[in-house]
Amino acid sequence: MVGLGMIFDDTYRPFFEQVHRQPIFDRRYGAVEVPLTAVASRTGSRAERYRESLRGVVSPFESYAGQDAVAQLMTSGVDFACVATPDDRHFEAAKTVLAAGGHLLLEKPSVLSLAELDELVALAKQNNVLAKVVYHKLLDPDHKRLRTFYADGRLRHVNNGYCSLLEPKSISGGQFAEWINGRNPGTYVAVHYIKLIDFTFGGRLKTVTASGQRGQVGPSDGTTWDSCQLRLIYEYDSGREAAFDIHTSWVTPDNFPGYVEQEVQFRFDNGVWNGHSRKRGVECTIEGETPHKTKITINNHYSAPFLEPWGERCQRGYGVEVIERFAREVALVEFGGPAGERGARLAAARDLHYDDLSADRQTVAAVQALEAILDHAAHGRPDGVVRVNDSRGGLVLYHPGSNEPEILYAPSV
DSSP: OBOOSHHIIIIIHHHHHHHHHSOEEETTTEEEOOOOOEEEESSSHHHHHHHHHTBTTBOOOEEEESTTHHHHHHTTTOSEEEEOSOGGGHHHHHHHHHHTTOEEEEESSOOSSHHHHHHHHHHHHHTTOOEEEEOGGGGSHHHHHHHHHHHTTSSOOEEEEEEEEEEEHHIIIIITTTTOTTOOHIIIIIHHHHHHHHHHHOOEEEEEEEEEEOSSSSOTTSSOOSEEEEEEEEEOTTSOEEEEEEEEEEEEOTTOTTSSEEEEEEEETTEEEEEEGGGSSOBOOOTTTTTTTSOSBOOTTTSEEEEOTTSOEEEESHHHHHHHHHHHHHHHHHHSSOGGGHHHHHHHHHTOTTTBGGGOHHHHHHHHHHHHHHHHHHTTOOOOEEEEEETTEEEEEEOTTOSOOEEEEOSOO
């Protein structure tokens, strides 16, 4: 495990606790143990706290800290590594894992540029390993139902969409305060919806625009963004287009009842899909607890602790399921049949476009475009527009009144 922050605590920790109690099983490969054997972090202090709190709950693990922690981790005999560091530290850790011949599971956004993506995909192919990225919202039951309707033709041709994810100030000012300098909430969370749109509806990304606001988590003339508004234009095989607006913020008041407020709306030729995290049907008030210690509107589908009817305590949800699914893909590649057929099993796992790094091109293109547009805006050049696969290159940034575009990525996206 590389990175031991909030994401580890919410999803990876309960996954490793679960497989410590019971191995994963499939007829094709039998029972497979998945012990947590090593962790890498910057200082090691959090790892020591986890070592005490998880004693007997997960396997004993080695802890590596410092600049070469990931390299040390990969020499300890691990089969796969999960990277859950801040997004601008993903690339180097992922590169180290793949170069050492390990399978890789990478938190979203996978990387911040197509050049980095190209390098990681090439490394995975060269070393015959899996390189996957976590988009847990694709496993949200609501989003799976949406995709089912669209794939079955019951909802026909998406015309436009709106997605919003608003996080409280405690996220930017507390949990993530150490790493958000120079960052924006769009890259951090809009990427979930970029992937949802890209995977669910297909199509070709054509245009990216963005704007944002500053002044609360950083100076009003700085490079740290409070919120941002991203617009993507897609074209489909019919020649028709669709526009998607994705709004994100991490400066919502801490006492807002939704805590993390999530909303989507997609309009089709023959219908409308509305989804809202606060309207799933559960609201809870506990005197002295809500809305801070316990949230008023609870997402019981993501990752939540439960007391089962038979007395067992567990933590489950789609945030944990996506990690288990990756472990099962690795187990199938390595143990799902004769060694001579491993290549075919590896190819089949790579063909899973919901999580394979090679299928992340348009999502990373949107992220890279967003980062570039906001960076130029922070330095006095707002209103940039990125065209995808135009006559000058794969990602080309244009500014009003300028005849000299910037080529962000020359090859075709």
